[in-house]
Amino acid sequence: MPTEPFNRRIEVLVAVVDSPDETSLAAQLLEGRGWSVRPWVPRDHTTDASALGPGRRGLLVEVRLHGARFGAVQAAASEIENLARRHQAGMWVVDAFLIEHDLAHDYRSVFHAHRRLPEASAPSSTRSPRAWVAALRTSLGVISTVRILKQAGRPSIDALEQRLERGALTGRPYDPQGLQLRIPMGMEGRDPEAPPPSPVPAWRLAGPVLACLGIAVACGFTAAAADGLFVLVPLLLACALVWPVGHEITDRREERSQAVTMVWGSVAVAPMTLAGLLLALTMPGPPAQVARVTAYAVLGVALCALILYGLGYALVHSWFSRNANWAVPALVPALALSLPWFGGLLHTMYLKAGFGVPSEAIQVSVYWSYAASLKPIGIALGLAVVVLAVAGWMRHYHQWVHARGMVRIGVPLMSLFVIGISLTAGLLGAETAANRARTDAASGKTPAAYYGVQGSLVCVKPVSKDIPVFNGPLAARRPLLTFGTSGDRVWLWDPRRDQALSVRLEDVVVTEAGTSACG
Numbered sequence: 001m002p003t004e005p006f007n008r009r010i011e012v013l014v015a016v017v018d019s020p021d022e023t024s025l026a027a028q029l030l031e032g033r034g035w036s037v038r039p040w041v042p043r044d045h046t047t048d049a050s051a052l053g054p055g056r057r058g059l060l061v062e063v064r065l066h067g068a069r070f071g072a073v074q075a076a077a078s079e080i081e082n083l084a085r086r087h088q089a090g091m092w093v094v095d096a097f098l099i100e101h102d103l104a105h106d107y108r109s110v111f112h113a114h115r116r117l118p119e120a121s122a123p124s125s126t127r128s129p130r131a132w133v134a135a136l137r138t139s140l141g142v143i144s145t146v147r148i149l150k151q152a153g154r155p156s157i158d159a160l161e162q163r164l165e166r167g168a169l170t171g172r173p174y175d176p177q178g179l180q181l182r183i184p185m186g187m188e189g190r191d192p193e194a195p196p197p198s199p200v201p202a203w204r205l206a207g208p209v210l211a212c213l214g215i216a217v218a219c220g221f222t223a224a225a226a227d228g229l230f231v232l233v234p235l236l237l238a239c240a241l242v243w244p245v246g247h248e249i250t251d252r253r254e255e256r257s258q259a260v261t262m263v264w265g266s267v268a269v270a271p272m273t274l275a276g277l278l279l280a281l282t283m284p285g286p287p288a289q290v291a292r293v294t295a296y297a298v299l300g301v302a303l304c305a306l307i308l309y310g311l312g313y314a315l316v317h318s319w320f321s322r323n324a325n326w327a328v329p330a331l332v333p334a335l336a337l338s339l340p341w342f343g344g345l346l347h348t349m350y351l352k353a354g355f356g357v358p359s360e361a362i363q364v365s366v367y368w369s370y371a372a373s374l375k376p377i378g379i380a381l382g383l384a385v386v387v388l389a390v391a392g393w394m395r396h397y398h399q400w401v402h403a404r405g406m407v408r409i410g411v412p413l414m415s416l417f418v419i420g421i422s423l424t425a426g427l428l429g430a431e432t433a434a435n436r437a438r439t440d441a442a443s444g445k446t447p448a449a450y451y452g453v454q455g456s457l458v459c460v461k462p463v464s465k466d467i468p469v470f471n472g473p474l475a476a477r478r479p480l481l482t483f484g485t486s487g488d489r490v491w492l493w494d495p496r497r498d499q500a501l502s503v504r505l506e507d508v509v510v511t512e513a514g515t516s517a518c519g
Contacts, residue, residue, distance in 0.1 A: 006064035009099040010076035013040060014059045015052040017090035026059060026091045029083055036062045052094060059091075062099075066317050067396045073098050075398030082401070109154050109189030113147035113179045146179065154189050157181050209268070212245045214298075216269045220276020221290070238273045242266050310389025313396040342377060342423070343369030343451070346430045350450050351483065354434020355493045356500035361486040368452030376426025383418035387411060441481040442495040455481050459511050459518035460492060460503070467507040471499055479513035 016026045030037045040058025052058050063076035077093045084091045149169070151160065161181055164174035219234035219241075226234065246265025283290045315321055347369065348359040391411045394400055400407050430450070437447030437455055447455045457479040467474070474492075481493040490510065491502045 006066055008065040008067065008069065008072045010063040010065065010073055011097050011099055012061045012063055012076055012080060012093055013095040014061050014080060015056040015092045015094050016059055018055050018057045019090075022090045023057065023059070025087070025089050026084075029087055029089055030059070030061050030080070033063075033079075033083070035064060053092075058094070063096075065398065067313070067398050069098060069100070071398035075401045078401040106150075107190035108150045108152050109183055110187035111149040111151065111157070111160065111181050112145050112184055113149070113174075113181050114145060116178055116180045147174075149181075152189065157183075209245060209248050212241045212248075213268065213272045216241055216272040217276035217294075220273040220278075221280045221294075223273075224277050224280030225286075235273075238269055241269050245269050306393075307386060307389040310392035310396075311385055312392065314388045314392030339373045339377060340366055340369040341373075342426075343371070343373035346372045346376075346426060347451070347453060349427050349430040350434045350453060353431055354438060355481070355483075357483060357491045357493065361489075361491045361502075362453060362483050363486065364452045372430075372451035373426075376423055376429070379425070380419040380422035383422055384415040387414050387418060437481075438495070438498075441479075441493070444479065447481070453483055455483050457513040458482050458492075459513045460490075461509045461511070461518075462503075463507055463509065467503065470502040472501055474501065474503060474508075477518050479518060482510070 014026065014030075016023050027037050038060050040060045061080065063079060065072055065075060065079075067075075073096050077096045080091070080093050083089070149160070149164075161174070161176050163169065164181075165176055167173070216238050219238040222234035223231050242262055242265035244265070245268050246261035246263070249264045249268060250261055279294060280290050283293075320327060344359065347362070347364055351357040351359050351362060388411070391400075391407065394407070433448075433450050437450070440447040441455065441457065444457070446457055449455075458481075459476070460474060460480055461476055462474060475494055475496070478494075478496065481495065482490055484490075485505060488505055489502050490505055490508070491500060493500050
């Protein structure tokens with residue numbers, strides 16, 4: 001049975017065929033998913049078993065899911081119906097309800113019990129500074145808190161002390177002469193007779209605040225780019241943002257003074273406006289370019305955050321998270337072996353397909369093989385992560401339930417597809433680099449290096465008239481391209497003939513090509 005924590009609870013009323021075998025089968029299937037099952041009993045006289053249908057009995061199932069509340073009820077109903085279809089069980093969903101409790105807000109009063117100060121014989125005006133500090137710390141409850149109580153509403157302190165003295169709560173002794181009960185500032189509970197406030201979603205608070213703070217940053221950029229009195233326009237707009245931002249940040253369930261709202265708004269808007277102004281003045285380039293680069297950076301950070309959250313939603317509470325202790329160590333050597341192999345494949349594509357030179361004829365460090373493969377493999381893994389992130393967001397909003405088989409097949413296939421496309425693009429990039437090097441060599445320019453493979457134009461002069469040349473003849477009067485020696489031979493590429501040739505080092509004299517022709 002699953003033992004991982006869950007964050008959604010859906011109570012589902014299931015109608016089952018009124019048979020001991022069917023009821024037992026349904027209970028086993030539902031409990032096998034880690035869901036609690038109990039018989040359904042009508043709670044009032046207006047509801048009877050006829051609501052379930054003829055020949056049916058009810059079971060109350062508590063379905064436990066991970067993810068957002070959006071789509072959770074539909075996902076729970078689909079899970080039970082899919083389970084019934086797979087096992088040919090006679091059960092049907094009658095009612096599904098999302099169980100939610102307002103745990104984000106605590107409307108209870110918090111009481112702290114502190115030790116009372118001993119009666120001092122000396123007058124307060126003659127106390128030492130140390131005694132004053134001890135009295136202040138005790139009165140503030142910084143150290144001497146010995147008991148904490150949380151009670152609904154706003155009960156009287158005297159009545160609560162009498163209950164504690166009688167041992168009405170935990171039975172622990174309470175001495176009102178040695179302890180003092182008080183409510184710290186800001187921990188008063190809500191009046192029980194007041195209507196309960198509606199909870200405010202996090203996005204409802206964060207969305208407008210972030211939008212206004214982004215406008216404040218833009219105001220700072222605009223102020224740096226404006227001239228003359230036009231500087232006042234973005235500054236006045238930033239000042240106009242103070243009240244709405246402060247209204248969103250402060251607790252809107254209670255009346256706050258205008259001063260508190262303006263202070264909170266100023267604390268939020270002023271640093272963002274100043275940050276935009278300083279960025280525009282200190283970063284190189286005109287303010288418009290700096291603003292564009294900053295906007296791209298913010299967009300990139302936001303996309304990275306979405307991808308990371310999606311990746312977390314895809315991997316948490318999954319097969320990978322349950323087997324990460326051996327899956328991650330197994331992936332490390334596989335990746336360490338695949339990087340130099342693919343780097344060697346890129347070098348082979350560059351030399352063999354571009355110049356006809358065998359890759360084993362050129363000595364390239366293994367570190368360059370790693371470096372050559374980092375970009376294409378990194379792009380491939382990045383695109384695969386994006387696919388997993390999209391799947392994670394689908395899982396978070398319970399969209400996998402409607403196409404579970406397609407997701408199980410589609411996500412791996414899509415990941416393999418983007419990985420294959422990226423690796424193929426890496427091979428095509430090696431071929432493109434070889435074509436650029438061919439063009440440079442044909443025009444008499446030294447081609448750029450390709451991850452440790454550096455070509456150079458040389459003049460080759462034979463020692464004698466008749467020497468063995470592989471794929472000859474040897475052109476001694478024009479520059480040839482070489483990538484270095486291999487043992488006792490040197491491989492060359494003739495730009496005019498577009499062919500590779502090889503000669504022994506003892507049969508030729510190789511010199512660096514100058515600006516003019518050889519010979």
